[in-house]
Amino acid sequence: MWPALKHSDVQEVSLFLSITFYVWHLAVGAISIESPQKSLTRSVQDHVFFSVDVTCLGIPTIQWNFMSGVVSRGIGIWQPGVFTNVTVDYRDRVHTYSNGSMGLADLRLQDAGYYVVTVTDASGSSKDAGFVLKVNEILYEDLQYLSVSIVVLGVLAGLLLLCMWLTEKAYRHLKARRRKEQMPENDETELQHL
Numbered sequence: 256m257w258p259a260l261k262h263s264d265v266q267e268v269s270l271f272l273s274i275t276f277y278v279w280h281l282a283v284g285a286i287s288i289e290s291p292q293k294s295l296t297r298s299v300q301d302h303v304f305f306s307v308d309v310t311c312l313g314i315p316t317i318q319w320n321f322m323s324g325v326v327s328r329g330i331g332i333w334q335p336g337v338f339t340n341v342t343v344d345y346r347d348r349v350h351t352y353s354n355g356s357m358g359l360a361d362l363r364l365q366d367a368g369y370y371v372v373t374v375t376d377a378s379g380s381s382k383d384a385g386f387v388l389k390v391n392e393i394l395y396e397d398l399q400y401l402s403v404s405i406v407v408l409g410v411l412a413g414l415l416l417l418c419m420w421l422t423e424k425a426y427r428h429l430k431a432r433r434r435k436e437q438m439p440e441n442d443e444t445e446l447q448h449l
């Protein structure tokens with residue numbers, strides 16, 4: 256019934272299929288990482304949201320890494336709806352999203368650096384995108400420190416003034432008492448002289 260396929264025909268068909276799949280993969284299955292903002296500046300204690308929208312063939316594997324000078328560490332890896340594995344150091348501060356985005360709360364100065372997201376698709380190919388985060392010290396913390404210092408200095412100055420006033424009062428009191436004690440003697444000597 257079926258026409259017998261020659262070995263070379265099978266090879267041709269499989270070659271054709273692979274090329275078709277390859278072209279289709281290029282057109283449809285290419286990994287894309289869209290991100291509206293790649294450079295962000297925040298203050299200490301703020302939180303940052305690295306917004307990306309990942310699309311690829313099958314379920315993507317999303318991995319975030321941090322790099323700064325000599326430091327390089329993994330933040331977390333997840334597959335939306337399958338598993339989420341955030342590094343212990345980041346567990347309290349990181350929020351993961353199914354579109355690949357990552358939120359990092361309670362920023363510290365050491366969080367400043369380079370953040371890289373790597374997306375791996377079902378076929379094993381991957382693509383990455385980098386973000387730069389700058390973290391500024393907060394000004395109001397300095398101001399708070401300054402105002403606390405001023406209050407402390409004010410209180411100390413007040414105490415010092417109070418001490419001086421009390422000392423002076425005590426001194427005057429003592430002087431007056433001594434004068435009173437010396438008065439009769441003086442009277443006596445004065446009387447003797449007379």
Ligand SMILES: *[C@@H]1O[C@H](CO)[C@@H](O)[C@H](O)[C@H]1NC(C)=O
Binds near residue numbers: 291306354355
């Ligand atoms: C990713 O998802 C989050 C939460 O649903 C959303 O706020 C954010 O805008 C999305 N990012 C992009 C680039 O679409």
Ligand SMILES: *[C@@H]1O[C@H](CO)[C@@H](O)[C@H](O)[C@H]1NC(C)=O
Binds near residue numbers: 329340341
């Ligand atoms: C999470 O990742 C760490 C290494 O990054 C690994 O040692 C650990 O086994 C992983 N945990 C789970 C539940 O996959």
